[in-house]
Structure formats: C-alpha cells, structure tokens
Amino acid sequence: MIEISRLTKIYAGRRVVDGLSFSVQKGRVFGFLGQNGAGKTTVIKVVVGISLSDEGCVRIEGLPAGDVAIKEKIGFMPEAPYFYARLTGLEFLRFCGDLFRNRRSKDTASHEELLKEVGIYEARDKRISTYSKGMKQRLGFAQALVNDPDYVFLDEPLDGLDPIGRREIKEIIKRLKTRGKTIFFNSHILYDTEELCDDVGIIHEGKLLYSGPVKEFCAGRPLEAAFINTIEAVSRT
Amino acid sequence: MNSIWVIAKNTFKEAIRDRILYGILGFAVFYLLTDLFFARLALGDVSMVKSFGLAGIYVCGVVVTVFLGASVLYKEIESRTLYFVISKPVTRAEIVLGKFFGLFAAIALTISAMAAIYLGVVGYEAREFDMLGLLAILFELFEMGFFVALLLFFSSFASPLTATIYSSILLFSGHLLELVLENAAQIGGITLRLVSGAYYILPNLEKFNIRGLAAHHTMISWPVGISVFVYAVAYSTLLLYFAIICFKRREL
Numbered sequence: 001m002i003e004i005s006r007l008t009k010i011y012a013g014r015r016v017v018d019g020l021s022f023s024v025q026k027g028r029v030f031g032f033l034g035q036n037g038a039g040k041t042t043v044i045k046v047v048v049g050i051s052l053s054d055e056g057c058v059r060i061e062g063l064p065a066g067d068v069a070i071k072e073k074i075g076f077m078p079e080a081p082y083f084y085a086r087l088t089g090l091e092f093l094r095f096c097g098d099l100f101r102n103r104r105s106k107d108t109a110s111h112e113e114l115l116k117e118v119g120i121y122e123a124r125d126k127r128i129s130t131y132s133k134g135m136k137q138r139l140g141f142a143q144a145l146v147n148d149p150d151y152v153f154l155d156e157p158l159d160g161l162d163p164i165g166r167r168e169i170k171e172i173i174k175r176l177k178t179r180g181k182t183i184f185f186n187s188h189i190l191y192d193t194e195e196l197c198d199d200v201g202i203i204h205e206g207k208l209l210y211s212g213p214v215k216e217f218c219a220g221r222p223l224e225a226a227f228i229n230t231i232e233a234v235s236r237t
Numbered sequence: 238m239n240s241i242w243v244i245a246k247n248t249f250k251e252a253i254r255d256r257i258l259y260g261i262l263g264f265a266v267f268y269l270l271t272d273l274f275f276a277r278l279a280l281g282d283v284s285m286v287k288s289f290g291l292a293g294i295y296v297c298g299v300v301v302t303v304f305l306g307a308s309v310l311y312k313e314i315e316s317r318t319l320y321f322v323i324s325k326p327v328t329r330a331e332i333v334l335g336k337f338f339g340l341f342a343a344i345a346l347t348i349s350a351m352a353a354i355y356l357g358v359v360g361y362e363a364r365e366f367d368m369l370g371l372l373a374i375l376f377e378l379f380e381m382g383f384f385v386a387l388l389l390f391f392s393s394f395a396s397p398l399t400a401t402i403y404s405s406i407l408l409f410s411g412h413l414l415e416l417v418l419e420n421a422a423q424i425g426g427i428t429l430r431l432v433s434g435a436y437y438i439l440p441n442l443e444k445f446n447i448r449g450l451a452a453h454h455t456m457i458s459w460p461v462g463i464s465v466f467v468y469a470v471a472y473s474t475l476l477l478y479f480a481i482i483c484f485k486r487r488e489l
Contacts, residue, residue, distance in 0.1 A: 011488075048324040050489050068326045076324035082316040084247065086254040098243040099325040143321060153324075 006056035022211035031193040034203035040186040048076040075144035079155040085129035096143040154185035194223035244335025252343035265297035283363040287452040306388030308397035373451035379469035380445035386476035393483040411442030
C-alpha cells in the first residue's frame, strides 16, 4: 500500500504540492491526473525517492519513500526519459538490473524477454542514440520492470508512442495488473487512463481535488468530461 | 559496494566510447611520436626527450580529465539520466563514488596508453627501460585522481564551465604555491602569513611533480613516494566526502 500524508513540496517559495493526502491500495491501477504544471511529476519524484518532501511523508508498505529496502520493490519510468546514449539497449537494461540485489534482475535471459515484451528486442544490440522516441519510451518501460517490481511508477508512459505502441503498453499494464502489481501513473491522456484505471487522483495547482474509484468520479460521464468539469469548477471559485 | 562497482563500470564504458576522447588520445600519440624528432634536435640528450614526453602526458591527462570530469554529474542531472539510477536501491554517496572510480579508470587507461608509447620512444632512443619515468607517470596519475575528485566536487553544485574554471585555478595555484611561499618568505609580514595560510589550506600539487627528477635520473625515496600517495588519497577522500554532502542536498 502507498500512503501519502500531508505531502508538501516548495520550490522557490512556491508550494507546488500542497498538503496532499491519499492512499493507493495494493494491486490497484491508480491514475494521477492533472494539467501541465499541476504537480504530478513532483509527487511521483518524492514517492520514488528522487526528491525529498518539505513537509509530510510518503510510505510504501510502511517504509519511508527513498528507503533502499523499498526501492528493491519499485520500478520507475521517468517522463521523456534520457539515456546513456553510448550504451546499447541490452547493456542499459543489464546496468539497471545489476543495481538490484535479486538474482532475476541480473539475468540476461529475462532482460531479453523484457525487451521482447516491449517490442524492441531486434534493436537490443544497437546504441540507444540510434533509437526513435517511441523505442526510448519502450526501453524506459522495460527498465522499470527489470526487477519484477511490486510497485510500478510511470510518469506519462504513453507519451511519444504511436497508437500501436500505446496499445501494446496498455496491454502490458493490464498484464501487470493481473499479476497483482500496483501501478501508479501520471497522465494527461485521459482516454487511455479511463480504460486502465481502477482509481484516480485529480491534482490541480498542487492541491488534491479527488481521490477514489474512477467510476465514482465519472458518475456516468466520460473521464475527460468529468475532469474538465472538476477543474473548471475549481477555477471559477 | 556492488552498486559502486556497477556505476563505475557503466561510467567507464560510457567514457571510453566517447569519440572526443579518441581525438585527444590521437593528438597525444602524435605529440609523443614527435618526441623522436626532438630527440634529433637534442643531439642525443635523453633528459630532454623524457621531459618533453612526461610533460605531454601530463597536459593531455589534464585535458582528458577536464573533458570527462567537469560535466559528469551536472550533465546527468540536467539530462535526467540520474533518475533511472536514483530510483534504484542506490544511495547518492554510491553514485558519486561510482562516478569517481569509473572516470579514474578511464583516465588511467588513457594515461597507460600514453605511457606505453612514451616508454617505447624512450626505449628506442636511450636503449633503456625508463623506470623513473614510469614512476613520474604514476605520480601524474595520483594527481589526476585528485583532479577527478576536485571536478566531481565542483560538478556536484556548479555548471561544467564553472567547475572547470574553479578546478583549473586550484590546479594552477596548487603547482605555484611552493614558489609563491619562497617569494613571500623574502617579503615577510602579513604577506607571508597569508601565503602560509593558503599553502596549508590549498593542495600542494608540486608534490606530484617528479618529472624533472625522473628526466635527470634522480630517484626519490620510498617514504616520499608513500607520503605522496597518502596525500593524494587523503585529499581525494576529503573532496569526495564534500561532493557527497553537496550532492545529497541537491534538488533533482
């Protein structure tokens, strides 16, 4: 279970995340939605231990975010990932896997399997500098799964992918869900989110507007319409 | 420990695949081979051949170190490649140490390649194996280790250009301190006290310079050699410690 309690992050005197509290149950797919600059990436960075919170705390399975023991159990894909361009895809995956303690993460056969799963196996021995944006996105997704994590955090996972790529990644997310993984992802592509999520969190200007089941939030409307109505209602007040 | 090794290996791999590194190395090889030409001009004076070669290895070593070290942390923060690493079970201290060892290994490899050519040139000209020259190169390598730590320290909070300028100033002043102290001793007073303060605070990099001694067949004693090694390790450790502190506080 992921528990976020009164999380606040301040940049240059501005509260970009302001007292956020919500939780994500184990085995659920949670979509964290908001406009550009709402604070989604800041939250995910604190949750995976890249940034420190200024107030409040984040706990995963009762351990504080950033704890090395919990990092063994998480996978993270950053938004528009940049890579070590002079490595090949397989070398990069091996590098990421070697940073974990469990043996499966270090196994070349499982790395190759993962590259097949995300559809870039043929390019495994090519340098990452020759990869297209979509291929990099897939490699970023593969490295997030290299340790067979219990918790997968994805920052805009469908960005930069063509429709077929998006469908493939969505299929992988669905498969991960059937294997009991907890998935937390940021997105502004609401059409895809509605299809994937059990729960959603809505963030606007650093404040949480809603957290709970997606069906309850939509109340019969498409997610996009419900989202826009919520944001507009808040903006008017 | 495993994470440091993995990051070091990756840093090394990235560094030695950089084309610009080969450009610098190519220039260094050309420079060292011109030593054969200077040997003719020096009318068989092997000490000049050695001085020229050892100085060339030092300058190229500094250029390679600046090129590889100045942007290493900064570049990864800016390009966000560090996100992949920090979200794994790795501490920031392990990242700094892994980067240090990886870069140092790449620089050691480059200097070893230049050393092999140097020894070949001197062996051809003097019909001897230049053991003292090899020792001088080893001392240069100690200095490069210190320089990598210095660049990493500045790179943990400053831009590559700023890190290069600060490090170069410290490198330059580190070689001049002994000379400045001698001159200040003649002036005395507050000047001497100020220079003495700087002398004890800033690194004294002339300790690593035994090129002149090596060129003129003057052996250094074991205690001196060991003290220089300890000095390099102690100073580098201190710099890496501060680099880790700065990097831990850095917002990513």
